[in-house]
Amino acid sequence: MRLDTTKRRKLARELSRIANASVDDILRNSELVPSAGTRRIGITGAPGVGKSTLVGALAKAAATAGRSVGVLAVDPASPYTQGAILGDRIRVAAATDDARIFMRSLSSRDTNDGMCNNAADLLNVLEHGGFDDIMFETVGVGQAEHAVKTLVDTVILLVQPETGDAIQALKAGILEIADIVVIAKCDLDGAHAMRENITATVRFGAHQGDSWEVPVVAVSVEGDIGLEMLAGYIDAHTTWCEGHRDRAAVARKRAAYRLREFLVRRIDAVLKQSDLMVGDGDIGAAFRWTVNQL
């Protein structure tokens, strides 16, 4: 599939509309386009770990192989706009000219939670762009961690040598959400030791309790190392999902995520009005008042 300018603009406009939609807006048009069943790949990790660069390289490789890719990043620092990757610091800038690639970044709703509004709806809209693959880049903190696990099929977690990333990842339990761990920027010192370390941890944890063994891959986009191997693991995980995941159960989880997000936003809106009531001491009354406002 190739996107012409008209299709690109239309998709970009639709994504903006959904990104800014209130819960009521969404519910008014709640016959949301259903998921098209497109393969969804989540790329997550700390800011600056190399997510956007890796997404650019993976998208470019896919496009070269004739696949089309739609990318959504929840991070305004990600250098994408209306279907392009910005800035010459990204070596894969050529990817942007590829008619098979569409990239878009959005702001997260606040700095702590790392997720945008209506993520489930945005991914469904992107799917209906007709791409072969969808990639979803997030910083993987707060709600974003839960969102990426629920809303994508394959979660790729990036960690970087020479930082506290590995320790942080272990502490935060974020390794738990990974289907594939990437030691990013493996051209930097310490990548090998880190790979050993994380591999041991992942094996020890054997956290998924199923037949998928989480691979730990060292990748450098700068040095063109490990990209093919990573693409191979992504394909292997897709095949594994087909054999081991119940699509109906996945759809139910995604629907539950969507409902929960709407409810949380409504509760937040109501709480903004009920601050004074909570302050006056009668917590039971405040609770009943708040529930009644929903």
Ligand SMILES: Nc1nc2c(ncn2[C@@H]2O[C@H](COP(=O)(O)OP(=O)(O)O)[C@@H](O)[C@H]2O)c(=O)[nH]1
């Ligand atoms: N040495 C090295 N630097 C990289 C590599 N990949 C990305 N970077 C650099 O790391 C910085 C952050 O990259 P970016 O993709 O924006 O990270 P993000 O915030 O996780 O999306 C940029 O300056 C990149 O050029 C790599 O493979 N090796």
Ligand SMILES: [Mg+2]
């Ligand atoms: Mg980025």
